[in-house]
Amino acid sequence: MAGTAWRSAILNLLKQWGLSLYGKDKIKAQEVSQVVGALKKESLQPRTFTRGIHTVTLIPGDGIGPEISTAVMKIFEVAKAPIQWEERNVTAIQGPGGKWMIPPDAKESMDRNKIGLKGPLKTPIAAGHPSMNLLLRKTFDLYANVRPCASIEGYQTPYTDVNLVTIRENTEGEYSGIEHVIVDGVVQSIKLITEQASQRIAEYAFEYAKNNQRASVTAVHKANIMRMSDGLFLRTCREAAEKHKDVKFNEMYLDTVCLNMVQDPSQFDVLVMPNLYGDILSDLCAGLIGGLGVTPSGNIGANGVAIFESVHGTAPDIAGKDMANPTALLLSAVMMLRHMGLHGHAQKIETACFDVIRDKKALTKDLGGNSKCSEFTDAICQRVRELV
Amino acid sequence: MSTRAPTLFGPTNVPALSSRSCRSACVFLSSLHTVTLIPGDGIGPELAKHVCELFRFCCVPVDFEVVDVDSSMASEDDIDDAIMAIRRNGVALKGNIETNHNLPPSYKSRNNLLRTTLDLYANVMHCQSLPGVRTRHRKIDIMIVRENTEGEYSSLEHENVPGVVECLKIITKTKSLRIADYAFQTARAKGRRLVTAVHKANIMKLGDGLFLECCKEVASGYPEISFESMIVDNTTMQLVSRPQQFDVMVMPNLYGNVVSNVCAGLVGGPGLVPGANYGENYAVFETGTRNTGKSIANSNTANPTAMLLASCLLLDHLKLHDYASMIRRAVLSTLTETKLHTADLGGQGSTSEVLQRVMNAVQSTGPRTLSM
Numbered sequence: 015m016a017g018t019a020w021r022s023a024i025l026n027l028l029k030q031w032g033l034s035l036y037g038k039d040k041i042k043a044q045e046v047s048q049v050v051g052a053l054k055k056e057s058l059q060p061r062t063f064t065r066g067i068h069t070v071t072l073i074p075g076d077g078i079g080p081e082i083s084t085a086v087m088k089i090f091e092v093a094k095a096p097i098q099w100e101e102r103n104v105t106a107i108q109g110p111g112g113k114w115m116i117p118p119d120a121k122e123s124m125d126r127n128k129i130g131l132k133g134p135l136k137t138p139i140a141a142g143h144p145s146m147n148l149l150l151r152k153t154f155d156l157y158a159n160v161r162p163c164a165s166i167e168g169y170q171t172p173y174t175d176v177n178l179v180t181i182r183e184n185t186e187g188e189y190s191g192i193e194h195v196i197v198d199g200v201v202q203s204i205k206l207i208t209e210q211a212s213q214r215i216a217e218y219a220f221e222y223a224k225n226n227q228r229a230s231v232t233a234v235h236k237a238n239i240m241r242m243s244d245g246l247f248l249r250t251c252r253e254a255a256e257k258h259k260d261v262k263f264n265e266m267y268l269d270t271v272c273l274n275m276v277q278d279p280s281q282f283d284v285l286v287m288p289n290l291y292g293d294i295l296s297d298l299c300a301g302l303i304g305g306l307g308v309t310p311s312g313n314i315g316a317n318g319v320a321i322f323e324s325v326h327g328t329a330p331d332i333a334g335k336d337m338a339n340p341t342a343l344l345l346s347a348v349m350m351l352r353h354m355g356l357h358g359h360a361q362k363i364e365t366a367c368f369d370v371i372r373d374k375k376a377l378t379k380d381l382g383g384n385s386k387c388s389e390f391t392d393a394i395c396q397r398v399r400e401l402v
Numbered sequence: 403m404s405t406r407a408p409t410l411f412g413p414t415n416v417p418a419l420s421s422r423s424c425r426s427a428c429v430f431l432s433s434l435h436t437v438t439l440i441p442g443d444g445i446g447p448e449l450a451k452h453v454c455e456l457f458r459f460c461c462v463p464v465d466f467e468v469v470d471v472d473s474s475m476a477s478e479d480d481i482d483d484a485i486m487a488i489r490r491n492g493v494a495l496k497g498n499i500e501t502n503h504n505l506p507p508s509y510k511s512r513n514n515l516l517r518t519t520l521d522l523y524a525n526v527m528h529c530q531s532l533p534g535v536r537t538r539h540r541k542i543d544i545m546i547v548r549e550n551t552e553g554e555y556s557s558l559e560h561e562n563v564p565g566v567v568e569c570l571k572i573i574t575k576t577k578s579l580r581i582a583d584y585a586f587q588t589a590r591a592k593g594r595r596l597v598t599a600v601h602k603a604n605i606m607k608l609g610d611g612l613f614l615e616c617c618k619e620v621a622s623g624y625p626e627i628s629f630e631s632m633i634v635d636n637t638t639m640q641l642v643s644r645p646q647q648f649d650v651m652v653m654p655n656l657y658g659n660v661v662s663n664v665c666a667g668l669v670g671g672p673g674l675v676p677g678a679n680y681g682e683n684y685a686v687f688e689t690g691t692r693n694t695g696k697s698i699a700n701s702n703t704a705n706p707t708a709m710l711l712a713s714c715l716l717l718d719h720l721k722l723h724d725y726a727s728m729i730r731r732a733v734l735s736t737l738t739e740t741k742l743h744t745a746d747l748g749g750q751g752s753t754s755e756v757l758q759r760v761m762n763a764v765q766s767t768g769p770r771t772l773s774m
Contacts, residue, residue: 137604171643172538188554188571193608199575203609205554209565236656237503238511242559243569245503269663273691276642276667290602293635294660301639 068354071123072099075133077328078338083133085340085391086347089366092395094402095351095359100127104135104146116149124154124319129354131347132323136330151184156313156321157211158218159184159292162349163299166308168372169381173302175280180299181222182292183215184313189289207243207288209250216254218314219286223261230262231255234271234287234295247288271295275302300325307380310345312353322350336386339378341367344394366397435720438487438494439466443473444694445704446497452706452757453495453713459761459771462717462725467491471512473500481512485519494686495716497709498694510557513692518551520686522679523577524584525550525658527690529665529675534738535747537670544665545594545650547585548658550679552577555655573609573654578616584680585617585652586624597621599631600653600661613654638664666691673705673746674737676712678719685719687712698745702752705744707733710760732763 074083090097102120109115124130135146150156159182165174192204219231233251237244248265255263266274268291274281275295279302285295300309306326313321324342332338344367351360370376376393377383385393439454441447450468457464469487471480481499488494499512516522525548531540558570582599589597599617603610614631621629632640634657640647641664651661666675677690689708698704710733717726736742736759743749744756765771 173642189605191605193606195608199612201573201609201612203571203573203606205569205571207567207569236554236659238501239514239555239557240559240569241503241505241507241509241557242561243567245507246565246567248503269659269691270693272638272660272663273667273672276664277671290656293602294638294657297635298638298642298664301642305639305643 067096067098068129068356069098069100069127070350071120071127071130072101073104073120073130073132073135074101075328076136077134077330077333079133079135079328081334081336081387082324082338082340082343083131085387086131086344088391089344089363089394089398090347093359093363093366093398095356095363097351104150106144106146106149114144114149116146116153121153124321125317128318128320129350130319130321131343131350132321133343134324134326134328136328150321151313154315154319154321155185155317156315156319157183157185157214158314159296160222160312160314160349161296161299161309161325163296163303163309165303166371167368168374169304169308171302171304173279176299176302178279178282178299179222179226179228179284180292180296181215181219181284181286182296183211183286183288184292185289186211187289189293205240205243205290207246209246212247212250212288213254215286216251219251219284220254220258220261223284224258228261228284230264230283232271232282232285233263233265234268234285234291235265236268236291238267244288251286268295272298275299305380306342307339308341308345310342310349312346312349320350320353322346322353336388337379338387339380340387340391341371341381362398362401363394366394366401369397370394434463434465435493435722436465436467436491437716437720438484438491439468440471440484440494440496440499441468442471442497442694443500444498444696444699446499446694448700448702448753449704449706449709450495450497452753453709456710456729456757456760456764457713460725460729460764461771462722464717464720464722466495471499473502473512476509478510478512478515481515485516488516488520488684488686492684493716493719494684495713496686496688498688498692500694500696507559514555514557516686517679518555520681520684521551522681522684522686523549523551523580524680525662525677526588526680527662527665527675527677529662529669529690531669532674532734532737534734534740534743535670535674537668539645539668542645542665542669544645544648545588545592546658546662546665547581547588547650547652548662549577549581549654550658551655553655571606571609571656573612575612575616578613578654579620582617582620582652585650586620586627589627589650590624594627594650596628596630596649598637598648598651599629600634600637600651600657601631602634602657603631604633610654617652634660637661641665641668663691671705671746672708673744674707674711676708676715678712678715685716687716687719702754703745704753705746706753706756707737728764728767729760731767732760735763736760 074080100123102123104116104120106114107117137145162179163176165176186206188205190206194202196202223231235244235248237248300306311323311325324346326342348360348364370393376385376389378390439450441450467487469484471484501511527546529544531542552572554571556570556572561567585597601610601614603614645668666672672691672693675690677688679686695704714726714730742751742756742759744751
């Protein structure tokens with residue numbers, strides 16, 4: 015059903031039960047719309063929906079991962095978010111046939127819960143297995159990487175008006191990993207673009223724009239040089255645009271986007287692009303708002319799986335010293351709450367976090383302050399209590 | 403073809419460019435250089451005209467051989483003619499030729515064809531904070547050396563199965579060594595201290611791994627210059643937060659495209675930065691970010707700075723350093739006059755006003771000019 019049909023159906027139901035939109039029952043119209051929006055998303059109803067509590071797989075990660083995960087869990091508890099955490103470890107193990115995979119209990123947990131929150135994972139050099147992030151991506155077919163970048167009031171950067179989202183195709187493109195040495199001294203790397211993957215990411219971009227009240231989607235490409243590959247990507251984006259006429263669509267060359275992004279980032283809204291351009295642009299945008307320490311990120315997979323993560327490193331030099339900044343993981347967790355339709359809790363936690371950063375009284379070292387991670391977390395918890 | 407001397411005040415009358423030469427009035431000078439001029443599309447033709455006008459005014463001993471390239475034609479005759487002219491003259495000044503990316507893949511980018519046929523392997527862009535231009539970051543001085551002929555721009559694509567396209571990125575040891583050597587030689591010649599190689603070798607282990615290895619090999623031969631490497635996504639993040647940390651940067655083709663556009667944006671935009679493409683035997687000069695500027699063509703609002711500074715690079719290449727310095731000084735002093743800033747710099751000035759001011763500035767420094 016279309017959104018308006020759902021909304022009227024729900025309103026009728028409420029009327030039948032004698033509940034009105036106004037007056038003492040105080041059910042607000044926008045809450046109905048939010049429920050409708052949430053219902054439309056396939057991943058909303060997790061399998062474990064017992065007594066209104068959502069179970070989420072938590073992967074604390076390495077280095078500062080455990081301490082920032084603890085911080086996030088504490089804040090969620092104070093905010094009374096209906097989340098139950100199921101902690102899992104994802105060290106690569108070798109399965110039958112020598113194929114590297116994630117531990118089966120982690121896979122089972124994710125498949126059951128559908129929603130995950132992940133801290134930074136260390137990429138071992140010469141461990142003989144691919145990076146954990148790559149394994150997770152392949153296991154759950156995480157095809158879309160979504161990074162909303164919005165300027166944080168209180169954390170000053172030269173760019174104050176950033177409010178965009180980068181949606182990056184995460185499974186193919188230049189990162190297909192297919193390389194050959196043709197003759198000694200000549201290497202060929204293959205960039206793979208398929209219609210199926212391009213269709214999937216383009217569809218997702220427009221769905222995201224609709225569900226999050228974004229006005230336009232821009233496809234980023236280099237079809238003047240890579241005529242066939244980026245041409246295919248562009249064509250599928252145009253086809254998806256035809257099906258979603260309520261969202262504006264335009265196309266822009268990668269170099270023009272880069273040029274304009276550093277001069278006036280406010281002109282961009284949702285950007286959709288293949289893997290490599292997405293990697294570069296999403297990090298560029300993270301740099302505009304203050305770096306990876308404050309940028310949230312989400313990965314959407316097939317079958318309703320979604321894993322939200324902090325994209326910074328494990329920072330082994332400050333691990334265990336109560337110096338880490340949990341903002342990135344916290345904002346990713348907020349993104350997760352929104353994805354699940356828990357907009358009220360998401361707003362509360364996000365506001366508390368931004369308020370504490372704006373106040374500048376309890377900032378961690380990377381944000382320019384002197385406080386410990388626990389002090390920063392406590393300040394946010396205090397603010398959450400005030401906001402309830 | 404009539405040639406009227408430009409007047410100091412009032413409109414300047416420029417005869418139309420034809421495919422025959424646009425002769426300098428100072429034809430009596432013995433060392434006359436012939437330079438191929440490809441106007442291109444969009445704002446290219448008007449900017450090319452302004453360069454001609456300025457050169458004539460300053461009595462620069464350069465004779466432009468204009469070669470038009472019609473980008474709407476399917477045949478490659480036009481671009482072949484242009485390439486032949488550049489082979490003949492050795493040096494060119496070029497506007498960007500539009501590529502309609504909705505045409506089938508058999509129609510190749512004319513700009514790319516020119517670069518690869520003439521083996522212009524090094525694209526050099528010098529991005530510096532300019533006086534009079536307000537930007538978010540100050541004191542930027544980055545020299546970008548970008549491999550210009552291989553990498554992702556090899557134009558080798560095929561669709562073996564419908565709906566599955568493969569695009570080949572080629573990295574060779576020869577070209578990687580060549581560009582790395584060019585970067586280090588440039589750094590040494592200009593007294594620069596640090597070369598940063600930009601790559602994605604953690605993902606493209608063989609391709610970018612080879613590029614990085616070549617850079618390290620070349621670096622060992624230049625002990626006085628520090629060498630470091632940085633992954634391209636981290637590079638863009640660093641560029642928007644602390645661009646002052648970079649000195650000379652060397653990278654393969656596509657990352658060069660991204661990094662040069664980011665740097666151009668940081669110092670004030672596409673209207674300000676000139677670019678140069680060097681090969682073993684040829685050199686082609688153009689605006690750094692290679693924009694066609696279709697939307698502002700023929701509106702007298704384009705910023706001529708990038709093209710004028712590119713023409714100064716051309717003059718330096720021809721060893722006409724006095725003329726180069728004179729024009730460069732005049733262009734940079736004009737940039738400090740905020741009320742003349744064109745739309746891309748947030749002002750309302752027109753191209754012709756900027757040009758007139760440049761000519762005034764040249765006149766006031768005292769050398770012989772046409773109006774004397």
